[in-house]
Amino acid sequence: MKPLDPRLVRTADAVRTHLAVSVACGVLVTGLILAQAWLLARAISGAWRGEGLDTLGWVIGSVAAIAVARALLSYLAETSALHSAARTKSQLRRRLVAHVTGSGRVWTAGPGSDTDQGSPRAGELVTLATRGLDALDDYFARYLPQLVLAAIVPLAVLAVVFWADWISGAVVLVTLPLIPVFMALIGMHTRQRTERQWRLLSRLGGHFLDVVEGLPTLAVFRRAKAQAALLREVGEEHRLATMGTLRIAFLSAFALELLSTLAVALVAVEVGLRLLGGYMDYQTALLVLILAPEAYLPLREVGARFHASMEGVAAAEQVFAELDRGRGVPVRRDGAAGGAAVDTADGAVGKAAGEAPAAAPPPATGRPAPAAGGDIRFEGVELLYPGRDVPALSGLDLEVAAGEHLLLTGPSGAGKSTLLSLLLRLTEPTRGRISVRAPGGRWEPLEAASAHDWRLGTAWVPQNPYLFDVSVADNIRLGAPEASMERVREAARLAEADAFVSALPDGYHTRLGERGARLSAGQRQRIALARAMCRDAPLVLLDEPTAHLDPENAAAVRTAVARLLRGRTAVIVAHDTGWAREAFGGTLRTVSLPLPTQEGSVSR
């Protein structure tokens, strides 16, 4: 990890501003440090020579002025640092959000899962974008200004000390570079040992969490009390191992402290003896003594703040790593349609493919783009997620007629939900084609429509619909933001949701809490159905709408689903088919998907 990440400087202009301010402050502070040292030496030696307040008045007054100036500079530097930190965090956050939401990764189903519940790393990303980046505050306010000072002050002090007394200057010149050299040597020597210890430490350190988490299990087997002794033993082992590591880890701080203090002591003694011998004057000796510690102070400060501040840099680097990451979008591997024919085999989701948008813009054909509502045809459709051996869906041939209600069944892993995400254009097939035909029209490839336009004609009710922490009304009009309250209410009524929504404290304006925490699973499902009603789309996609619901809720959802499907084309994924048959009678056709195979082919 670098103390000053060039990418950070390049990416966030706030960092450049901050660096400029820090350098300016650093130069001024250095000047003030030198001036103060000279003034103190002047005043003390003047008093020794017998000068009184009347002669030294201006000197003492200048010391007060310097105090005020340094205070103002410190205030400005701190304020500007926090200011810049806030701006940098905002810039990085926005880039991260734009990147992640612009990529396919967050919404394509995770490997092996049959549901679309976002990326499992979503939680990590949220932490990174908030608390992770907050660690930059320390980096900006504490570390960077110190780093600037560490670059300016020692050199300036060295120059002045040389000018005042070259022998003392030589002592500082020889000892100063020793500090980084020794620290690097110790660091290299200890790194290996520390890394070896690390695994042991993390195992011992994790033991307490392990035992507390497992306490109910231990209690059931009457082993809880016996574990206390073991905990004590492991604690002792942990202490011994940690102290072993710390004894070495503290060495570099020791070297820093020892060298810097010893150097000051050497300067003091050498100056004292030469002053005694009459080889230099008192004022110069004082100046050198006051300045010598200042040469080492910024180095010590930077060393002390390094680790705490690097958390922020680590967070920024994580953001950059995220920005660099491929987008995880499956790529065609048969060379047909879509243009960018890149083999995905393994790791081929590199630069070109990785940076491609989730859905390529449709080729200009001159004909009107296909819209949902007509017949849909799958021909040899396969979807292989990058880095997976077995496709999520393979060799699928299927036709859905306009107005038809298709019930999809099959074992988990058969690709039922995958088929829905293809119809939603959340992902594109890696082989085969999906075509659509408007009533009385001709077959058109699905890609001919932009994903956004196509989705305008679809409504989706997933297995675990996500409810947003905004009002109920805004949740319902997610897909139709301009919808009036009348329309929202009507949609809720049709979805059997009006009664319980009206009973909420603020009715339709009630904020739902994180992930719709205020509502039960069945209620959430009905809000999702209201959302689909409100979208008023000709193609409806339902994913296990009644799974995990108790009978009352399931019945309400069934009623709502029956209303939603009236007059619309629908593809319904369901594990149990009984209820669906009951609810929709004749119009329903059932298709069972088998488990996909490497090169398997399914046709019906």
Place this chain on the structure above:
Amino acid sequence: MSSDTTVPADPLPVPERERRRDPLLRMTALARPRGSRFALGVLLGAAATGAGVALLSLAAWMLAVAADHPPITALGVAVVATRALGVGRGVARYLERLVTHDAAFRTLAEVRVRVYERLAATEPFGRFRTGDLVSRLVSDTEATLDLLVRGLTPPLVSVVTGGATVLFLTALHLPGGLLLAAGLLLAGLAVPLAAAALSRGPGRRQARARGELSTALVDTLHGAPDLVAYGAMERQVERVNAADAELTRLARGDSALLGLGAGASALITGLTVWGSLFLGVAAVEGGALDAVSLAVLVLTTLAAFEIVAPLPAVAARLGAIRAGGARLFGVLDTPAGTAPPTRAGLDVEGDATVRVRDLRVRYGPGEPWALDGVDLEIPAGWTVAVIGPSGAGKSTLASVLLRFRDPDGGRVEIGGEDITAYPADEVRGVVSGVPQDPHVFASTLRENLRLARPGAGDGELWEALRRARLAGEVAATPLGLDTQVGTHGLGLSGGMVQRLALARAVLASPRVLVLDEPTAHLDPDTRDAVVEDLLAAAEGFSTLLITHDLTGLDRVDRIYVVRDGRVLQQGTHEELSRQEGWYRDVGTD
């Protein structure tokens, strides 16, 4: 037992006076057994800091004396002492860090044991089931280390060194000493505390804005499929950016307030040095001070502010440390869920029939009843299933049977004995099984299994694995029973965890086997296989299967449908399938 809510007596009561003490003091009290080590650490720290100040004082004295060109012997001792201070400071600092860390790790080990013993005694499982709370408790425990090393030692070191420096200067020149005392108190105490207090407002304001941003981000990332499907992603990103803009606006506004602390510290330091120079020169002019002492006075004052340099960071930190301590003690002060036993020697040699009569449990006065008059019977050797939607009270029943908590009314008997009168460990010798979310410890398979029967030989372990249908998979691994599992070992699939837990339960060989939601978090196919194996392995035990899905229920002897804390229906699968009601509604597939 009466039907009133009983407040169980606490086995390790925490006195009211203790509960009300400041968490910081209570955390500090935890370090008392290691008091002498911490004292040594403080002395070493004071020696290190003091050496830095003394070095400059002594050097100032040496120069001032040398300026008058005395014989070289006048400096002899000072030269040696200066070099000694130069070396001593680094050494003392190194030793201080080692001693305080060692003492802190010793204390941490003891605190861990105390926290654990308290949890093992009170078993507050229902109250912090979510993994989030457990890990927070653990990190709050580890935070005592932070308090001791970074919160406690630096102020004490400052007090010792600062006091000594002020005394020294006072002896040299009274006004100069008093001035330094005032400067140090302002810069080391008043400014840090004021800055910490000032930052509380911005902290709260920003926390609210940060919460808003975090919610918007969670919504964006977790709700991404829904957003994309409904074409709402762009609007959502706008919402995130608006929250971000608000937070950034607040942070920029607050920076003016937060910078005050740094400015004030610098001002006090500079003005104190100026004051000492002014007072000193005036005193020399007036003949009250000699020129040597002036140099010592001014340079000591200049060096002394290093003593209080670490304190603003400590003050800023104390709030977080106190909050962690409050959470920690909040859990530790929680009373036990069961009353002390009144009898000992539970004996169910003959009949192990479980009889539950009018069982009532709630999680606090005024709370709804989790179990509201449940009657249930598990004849010896039977397998009985309790089924119902989540929140029906099923797991509360399991925790009463396993003696994690006392009933608030009714009776629970095994073989005619009221189990609530007996110690938990005696009851768990008779009733055992698979708790909800069984834990796999970061250890070998063998150690994980042996929990249930510490002396068990490999033969018994393999037999248990065989009954749980895990033997084949274990035999196929290169290390067999020595395979590392759990957090830092090989990951097990959900189905394997349940089978391992089942093998453990079989090995414990209780009279009554309680299986609490053994199929939660499993996919349907695994669920079917696990239930089948569970029921096969449970042959010969009295078994209570608690579940929310209907897989395999045609094979149990009796089914109780529980809802809202009451038994709604009971009977065999055939009977219930014929009856109108919940069971048939749910099981229509």
